[in-house]
Amino acid sequence: MSEKKDFNLTPGENEQYKPVKADITCAKCGRKDTLTLRACVNVSLHPEEKQQVLDGSFFQYTCPDCGEKMTVVYPLLYDDMAKALMIYLLPDQTEDALSKLNAQQKTWSEDMLKAAKVCTMRAVRSINELAEKIKIADCGLDDRFVELSKAFVFAQFLKQSPGTEVVQVLFERQEEKDGLVIFSKEGKKFWVEFPEGLYDEVVSMFEERVKKESGTEYELIDAGWSMKILSNINKS
Ligand SMILES: [Zn+2]
Structure with missing residues (x-):
């Protein structure tokens, strides 16, 4: 699947896990729409969304007027609590976004840091890389x-x-x-x-x-x- 970027978006620091609104313009017919993008997908709570992330449909937007399909890639946390796996998709200026993300840990609570220590925390650049990390974990590999x-x-x-x-x-x-x-x-x-x-x-x-x-930072592996x-x- 091609990862056409339709816009850039970085959620603000305090609204990291809250949905964000983003404007989108259909690449074919020009229809304008406002999307509500979730900043986090929790596949322990919503197991059906795992397959959507894997096949890319999670990131797909279909224009209600002309049916044009577009891929909307934006910063998203993939959280699989059962596997203690957290993967942050950071599609734009990944290294910079990653340092900013890890710097925010100064504001984390003790409990969050404790949880992070037992989690595998990764950063990825693309939807394909996100799917790859999920598959590797599913295979039981490091x-x-x-x-x-x-x-x-x-x-x-x-x-x-x-x-x-x-x-x-x-x-x-x-x-x-x-x-x-x-x-x-x-x-x-x-x-x-x-x-x-x-x-x-x-x-x-x-x-x-x-x-x-037992680090607590997201890592680009x-x-x-x-x-x-x-x-x-x-x-x-
Ligand atoms: Zn359209």
Whole structure:
């Protein structure tokens, strides 16, 4: 699914979890509408919304006049209390938005900080990345070791397919096999399976280095993060 951005929106500090109003103009017919956007989706309270987030329909707006479908991407907290998983979708200037978000923790109550310590807290840049994180958790895997596994498999892929311009690499489990779906700039899609035992090997290799710290901040665990971990290893 393409993630067309129709507008930018950042909820104010005190209304972070309250719905926000946003104006939208239909890209096809120009009809103006005001949307009420929820700042938080809690799939423990509303399990049906998990599938909507996964298939992207949660972010879809259909123009009541002409039927044009538009994707509305905005800062959203995905909260799965049962899995102790909190993922913040920050589509615009993700790094900046993330530091601001984490800085707000100064105002958190003791109880909120305590809860955060036992949660997996992540930030993502796109709807696809949000879906990927949810799927990784559903597979019972740790996204940090998945990210490191991705780095190995992706490097191998690039060796075998030189010149391929890659725009996105996403973890998937297909027919009980773990692997990567790799999207090229020309719109091609590749499936590369994880070698047998790779994930477990990565866990034992990196367990010590990425030990679960009981931090309370949202973290961006992506290719940039795994590159940092891997370059530190080469240095030591
Ligand atoms: Zn329209």
